[in-house]
Amino acid sequence: MRIGFIGTGIMGRPMAGHLQAAGHQLWLAPHRSPAPEELVAGGATVCASARALAAAVEAVILMLPDTPDVERALFGADGVVAGLRPGTLVIDMSSIDPIATRDFAARVAEAGGEYVDAPVSGGEVGAKAASLTIMCGGSAAAFARAKPLFGAMGKNITLVGEVGAGQVAKVANQIVVALNIAAVGEALLFAAKAGVDPGKVREALLGGFAASRVLEVHGQRMIDRTFAPGFRIALHQKDLNLALGSARALGLALPGTAGAQQLFSACVARGGADWDHSALVRALEALADHEIARAAP
Structure with missing residues (x-):
């Protein structure tokens, strides 16, 4: 798949690397720090904005520190939703507010996308070993689309319930x-x-x-x-x-x-x-x- 990844920090960096190693094409929108050199060397495309990233991919993954970071990445002037194509899968793997998550999902759906919240447990060790526990909220159809991507990053992958249940x-x-x-x-x-x-x-x-x-x-x-x-x-x-x-x-x-x-x-x-x-x-x-x-x- 063509995957956009936003948030290549301590956790996101190895997670994105596993997706790349599994054969997926990566587009990166830097958040707070430049795109990791090894991902770029492996063929990742660096975009000027989350908007440009969303316009190029089939799925967008976010791995950001907090609720306001996710909101800005999704709904800012040059955010994901501004460039979202119909049917794009938006996967938030950050750990954020469950109530805000439900609101974000509704706004993404209005823009024509599908949303899965999929926070993780396992820390840096689990991220590097691709052994993360991934707790998901979303429709069965959206989860089915996302699950092959989760399989590249984790091992214990559970659909807990509707949107927000993962958080x-x-x-x-x-x-x-x-x-x-x-x-x-x-x-x-x-x-x-x-x-x-x-x-x-x-x-x-x-x-x-x-x-x-x-x-x-x-x-x-x-x-x-x-x-x-x-x-x-x-x-x-x-x-x-x-x-x-x-x-x-x-x-x-x-x-x-x-x-x-x-x-x-x-x-x-x-x-x-x-x-x-x-x-x-x-x-x-x-x-x-x-x-x-x-x-x-």
């Missing part, structure tokens, strides 16, 4: 991940403060009911102090804001989510907006005045 599933995912990071951080910090090697504790827990992907990957990050971003705290904060805002609208209490958001806020106050979200443990360490570290041999 609801992603918000739920981010609640689980945030609380799991906090739980792993507390557990390893407890071990370290008690004088036990947190690395050995992590190994032991991986063999039992406490095992999780967060314990496996982010537990190791906490021990090794490797907080270069795979998924930035600022982005996870944005996702929890979506969760808490939606919860207020639903009259729903999410106390664990609110607590995790406060820990992220404490990290941001210390200059950590761009730390990996596993660095939430630094807020817990500050409260304990103790840092997780691998015990000396």
Whole structure:
């Protein structure tokens, strides 16, 4: 297919690369940074605007940081909708507001396009390995058109429901991940403060009911102090804001989510907006005045 891709950052760059490797032709509209050299070298066409991109392709994929970014890319003066051809498939793989998503989908449909929201989970590691979990909302027909593209980028691909359902599933995912990071951080910090090697504790827990992907990957990050971003705290904060805002609208209490958001806020106050979200443990360490570290041999 002729695919337009907008948002080739930490996640979007490898995702677009997998599509190119699968034989699809790419058109790129730079967002905040130039088009990646390796994609251009592989034959991608760089467009001056999202409008020009949309006029050339059969499907447009967006992988952008937040709701306003998606709105500008779609509906700005030189946005996707201004150049949209009838029947074009618009796939938003960003993590944004579910209510805004439904509005965006209606506006794209008015312009003659089809819309699928398809946020992802798996982080930079999953994006590079083409093993992302992809949570989709849209019609069965639109999902069927998009699924071969998803197959180049991910493995667990689910049509959750109508438009917006994918974003609801992603918000739920981010609640689980945030609380799991906090739980792993507390557990390893407890071990370290008690004088036990947190690395050995992590190994032991991986063999039992406490095992999780967060314990496996982010537990190791906490021990090794490797907080270069795979998924930035600022982005996870944005996702929890979506969760808490939606919860207020639903009259729903999410106390664990609110607590995790406060820990992220404490990290941001210390200059950590761009730390990996596993660095939430630094807020817990500050409260304990103790840092997780691998015990000396």
